[in-house]
Amino acid sequence: MTAGMRPSPTACPACASAPAAGHLAGPSPSPTAQIALSLPTIHCSACISRIEKALNADPRVNSARVNLTLKRASIDAGPDVTAREMQDLVQGLGYEAHELDAGTLNATATNRAGRDLLMRLAVAGFASMNVMLLSVSVWSGAEGLTRDLFHWISAAIALPAIAFSGQPFFRNAWTALSRRQLNMDVPITLAIVLAIVTSLWETSLSGEHAYFDAALALTFFLLAGRYLDHRTRAIARSAAEELTALEVPRALLLRGDGSGVEDEVNVADLRPGDLVRVRPGGRMPVDGEIVEGTSEIDRSLLTGETVPVFAGQGQEVSAGEVNLTGPLTVRATAVGADTSLHRMADLVAIAESGRSRYTSLADRAAKLYAPGVHILSALAFAGWYLATWDLRTALNIAAAVLIITCPCALGLAVPAVTTAASGRLFRRGMLIKHETALERLAEVDTVVFDKTGTLTSGSPVPSNLSDLPRRDVELALALAEGSSHPLAQAISRNARAAGIVPAPVTDLTEVPGYGTQAIHEGREVRLGRAGWTGADGMEATATFLQRANEPPVAFTFVDRLREGAAEAVTALRDSGREVILMSGDTTPAVEMLAGRLGITRWLAEALPADKADRIAALRDQGRRVLMVGDGLNDTAALAAAHVSISPASALDAARVASDIVLLGGDVSPIASACDTARAATRRIRENFRIATVYNIVAVPLAVAGLASPLIAALAMSASSITVSLNALRLR
Amino acid sequence: MNILVFLIPVSLFLGGLGLLFFVYTVRSDQYDDPEGDARRILSDEYDDHPKQ
Numbered sequence: 001m002t003a004g005m006r007p008s009p010t011a012c013p014a015c016a017s018a019p020a021a022g023h024l025a026g027p028s029p030s031p032t033a034q035i036a037l038s039l040p041t042i043h044c045s046a047c048i049s050r051i052e053k054a055l056n057a058d059p060r061v062n063s064a065r066v067n068l069t070l071k072r073a074s075i076d077a078g079p080d081v082t083a084r085e086m087q088d089l090v091q092g093l094g095y096e097a098h099e100l101d102a103g104t105l106n107a108t109a110t111n112r113a114g115r116d117l118l119m120r121l122a123v124a125g126f127a128s129m130n131v132m133l134l135s136v137s138v139w140s141g142a143e144g145l146t147r148d149l150f151h152w153i154s155a156a157i158a159l160p161a162i163a164f165s166g167q168p169f170f171r172n173a174w175t176a177l178s179r180r181q182l183n184m185d186v187p188i189t190l191a192i193v194l195a196i197v198t199s200l201w202e203t204s205l206s207g208e209h210a211y212f213d214a215a216l217a218l219t220f221f222l223l224a225g226r227y228l229d230h231r232t233r234a235i236a237r238s239a240a241e242e243l244t245a246l247e248v249p250r251a252l253l254l255r256g257d258g259s260g261v262e263d264e265v266n267v268a269d270l271r272p273g274d275l276v277r278v279r280p281g282g283r284m285p286v287d288g289e290i291v292e293g294t295s296e297i298d299r300s301l302l303t304g305e306t307v308p309v310f311a312g313q314g315q316e317v318s319a320g321e322v323n324l325t326g327p328l329t330v331r332a333t334a335v336g337a338d339t340s341l342h343r344m345a346d347l348v349a350i351a352e353s354g355r356s357r358y359t360s361l362a363d364r365a366a367k368l369y370a371p372g373v374h375i376l377s378a379l380a381f382a383g384w385y386l387a388t389w390d391l392r393t394a395l396n397i398a399a400a401v402l403i404i405t406c407p408c409a410l411g412l413a414v415p416a417v418t419t420a421a422s423g424r425l426f427r428r429g430m431l432i433k434h435e436t437a438l439e440r441l442a443e444v445d446t447v448v449f450d451k452t453g454t455l456t457s458g459s460p461v462p463s464n465l466s467d468l469p470r471r472d473v474e475l476a477l478a479l480a481e482g483s484s485h486p487l488a489q490a491i492s493r494n495a496r497a498a499g500i501v502p503a504p505v506t507d508l509t510e511v512p513g514y515g516t517q518a519i520h521e522g523r524e525v526r527l528g529r530a531g532w533t534g535a536d537g538m539e540a541t542a543t544f545l546q547r548a549n550e551p552p553v554a555f556t557f558v559d560r561l562r563e564g565a566a567e568a569v570t571a572l573r574d575s576g577r578e579v580i581l582m583s584g585d586t587t588p589a590v591e592m593l594a595g596r597l598g599i600t601r602w603l604a605e606a607l608p609a610d611k612a613d614r615i616a617a618l619r620d621q622g623r624r625v626l627m628v629g630d631g632l633n634d635t636a637a638l639a640a641a642h643v644s645i646s647p648a649s650a651l652d653a654a655r656v657a658s659d660i661v662l663l664g665g666d667v668s669p670i671a672s673a674c675d676t677a678r679a680a681t682r683r684i685r686e687n688f689r690i691a692t693v694y695n696i697v698a699v700p701l702a703v704a705g706l707a708s709p710l711i712a713a714l715a716m717s718a719s720s721i722t723v724s725l726n727a728l729r730l731r
Numbered sequence: 732m733n734i735l736v737f738l739i740p741v742s743l744f745l746g747g748l749g750l751l752f753f754v755y756t757v758r759s760d761q762y763d764d765p766e767g768d769a770r771r772i773l774s775d776e777y778d779d780h781p782k783q
Contacts, residue, residue, distance in 0.1 A: 045770035068767030115757055122757075126750045130743060146735075153739060 294513030304584025326512020564668025
C-alpha cells in the first residue's frame with residue numbers, strides 16, 4: 001500500500017489528539033488507509049472479538065471490522081499505518097493473516113448487481129403475495145362489483161411491481177431482439193406483457209379471468225432463479241478475487257542515486273531502466289537483465305523445467321521466475337503489460353476458447369422452446385379467432401397458452417442445480433468460476449495433465465539418500481544446513497528424518513548460484529552445481545558433494561507427487577477417460593513420472609504453442625478435453641481445452657484462463673468432480689423433462705380454452721417446486 | 732362487505748411497511764456477514780461499533 005509513504009500532517013501522537021494542528025497544516029490528501037487482511041483460520045465469536053479488540057486498541061486505527069463469512073478483516077486506519085504492522089498484530093494473537101490487495105477486491109459492482117436483483121425479487125414477492133390473496137377470493141366465487149374491485153386493486157399493485165421487477169427480462173429480451181435472436185427472455189417478456197394487457201382489457205370489460213397473479217408469480221419465480229445464479233457466481237468470483245489479491249504486487253526499488261537504499265513500491269510504479277532488488281525466494285516483478293549478484297532461478301512456472309538454472313551478471317530474466325539463493329539486482333527492460341508474462345496473453349487470445357464454442361443446455365432448450373411456444377400460441381389465437389370471430393376470446397386463450405407454457409420451471413431448472421452442485425464442490429475445495437463449466441466438465445472424455453506443479457508439487461525429494469555412504473550423507477547434511485535452496489532443504493529435511501547427525505564443519509559459507517562450501521577435517525568440501533564441484537552434468541535433478549582430491553558424489557532428486565495425484569489418475573482411468581501427460585520438462589523426468597502413475601501417453605519438452613496445438617488436434621478428433629495445468633506455459637492450452645482446471649498455487653494468468661480453480665493442495669477431487677458434474681447435468685435434463693410433462697398436461701387445457709387463472713397458478717407453482725426439490729437431491 | 736374499504740388499504744400498508752423494512756436492511760449491508768452476525772449476537776461484550 002502506498003499509504004505508508006504519504007506525508008502525514010499529524011505524525012506525532014500528541015498532534016493526533018489536537019486535531020486543530022492537522023487542520024492548520026492543510027487538509028491531508030487522503031486521511032485514512034483502507035487495509036484488508038485475509039484471516040483463513042478464524043471460526044468463532046471469540047476470534048472476532050479478540051481480533052477486533054486488538055486492532056481497535058491501536059490508537060492509529062479508526063475502526064476495524066471482522067467479516068466471519070468472508071474470513072476477512074477490513075481496517076480503516078491512519079495514513080502512517082502499513083498492512084504489515086496490522087498483519088503482525090493479528091499474527092501475534094495466534095491467527096494466520098495475509099495481506100489482501102485492496103485494489104483487486106473490487107466486489108462493489110457485483111454487490112450492487114446482487115442487491116439490485118434482491119430488491120426486485122422482494123418487490124415481486126410482496127406484490128405477488130398481495131395479488132394472490134385477492135385472487136383467492138376471486139377464485140372462491142367473488143362476483144360482480146367485488147370481483148371488479150379486486151381486479152382493479154390487483155392491477156394497481158401488479159403494474160408498477162412488474163414495471164420495476166421485470167426490467168432484467170425486458171432488457172435482455174430487447175438486446176436479443178435487436179440482434180435478431182431469440183433467447184429465453186423473449187417468451188418470458190411476451191408472456192408477461194400479453195398477460196397484463198389481456199387482463200387489463202378483461203378487467204375493463206368486467207370479465208372473469210385476469211392473470212395478474214400469474215404474471216407476478218412468473219416474475220417472482222424467474223427472479224429467484226436469476227438471484228440463485230448470481231449468488232453462485234458472486235461467491236466464486238469473490239473467492240477467485242481473493243486468490244489474486246493475496247499476491248500483493250510489490251517490488252524493492254533501488255534508489256537511482258547509488259546510495260543502495262531500497263524503497264518498497266508497487267510493481268505498477270516501476271519503469272524500464274529501474275534497478276530492482278530481488279531477494280532469495282522472491283519472484284521477478286519485471287523482465288530484465290541481472291546487473292549484480294549470482295543465484296539460481298526456478299523457471300518451472302514458465303517453462304515446466306524442474307531443474308533450477310544458474311543466474312549471473314548479464315543474464316536475462318523474465319517476470320514470474322523465482323530467485324532461489326542469492327540476492328539479485330535486476331535492471332528492468334519491460335514492465336507491467338509488456339513483460340513476457342503478459343505477452344503470453346496474446347497466445348491465449350489466439351487459442352480458441354473452449355467456453356465460447358459451447359452452447360449451454362439452457363440455451364439449447366430455449367432454442368427449441370421459444371419458437372415452439374410462440375407458434376403454438378399464435379396457432380391457438382388464429383384457430384379461435386377463425387372459429388368464433390371474437391378477438392377477446394382468442395387473445396385470452398393465446399395469453400393463457402403463453403402463461404401456462406412459460407418457462408418458469410425452465411428458468412429454475414439450471415440455476416437450482418448449478419447452485420447445489422457448486423456448493424458441494426466448493427466444500428470439497430473446487431471453485432467453479434464459469435457458469436457452463438459444470439456442463440462442459442460432465443462431457444469430458446480425455447484428461448490432459450501438466451507435470452510440474454500440477455501432478456508434482458514442485459518440491460524435490462532425494463531419491464538415492466539411502467544408497468550413499470553414511471559419511472557422505474552426514475557431510476552433505478552439514479553443508480546443506482547452510483543454504484535455503486530447495487535441494488539443500490530437501491537433503492536436510494530427509495537426512496534429519498532418517499536420524500543422521502551432521503558432520504562437524506567450520507567456515508560454512510554459501511556461494512549464491514553455486515552451492516555451499518566449508519572446511520571439514522582440514523580440507524575444503526563443497527556441495528552444489530555440477531560445474532562448480534567438478535562433476536559431469538546429469539539428466540536428472542542432482543546436486544554434488546565434493547571432497548578435495550576425491551571424485552564428486554551425486555545426490556539425485558525426484559519431484560514429489562502432489563497429494564492425491566495417483567488416486568486422481570487411477571480414478572479418471574477407471575471411469576473410462578484417457579489420461580495424457582504433457583510437460584515442458586526433460587524427457588527422462590516426464591517418462592519416469594508417466595511410468596510411476598501408469599500413464600501411457602505422454603509428451604515431453606513441449607513448448608506452450610505445442611500444448612495448445614495438441615489440444616486443438618484432440619478436439620478436432622472429436623475429443624472433449626479437460627486440461628489441468630498451473631504454469632504460464634499452460635495458459636494457451638487451458639484456454640483451448642473444452643474445460644480447464646488450475647490449482648490455487650498457479651500463476652494468476654493460468655487461474656484466469658481456467659474455468660475451475662482447485663483450492664487445496666490435493667488433486668484427487670478432480671475425479672469426483674467429473675462425477676458430480678455428470679450427476680448435475682443429469683438432474684438438469686430431468687428438470688427439463690419435468691417441466692415438459694407439466695406443459696404436456698396443461699397446454700391442451702389452455703388451447704381448448706379450459707384453463708383458468710387458478711389452473712395456471714397451480715401448474716406454475718407445482719412445476720417450480722418440483723424442479724427445485726429435484727435439484728436438492730443432488731449428491 | 733364495506734369493511735373491505737378499510738381492510739384492503741390496511742393490509743397493503745402493513746405489507747408495504749414490511750417491504751420498506753426489507754429494503755432498508757438490504758441498503759444498510761445487513762446481509763454481508765450472516766455467519767458473523769449470527770455469532771456476534773451471542774457475544775456478551777457490548778458492541779459499540781455496530782457497523783461502519
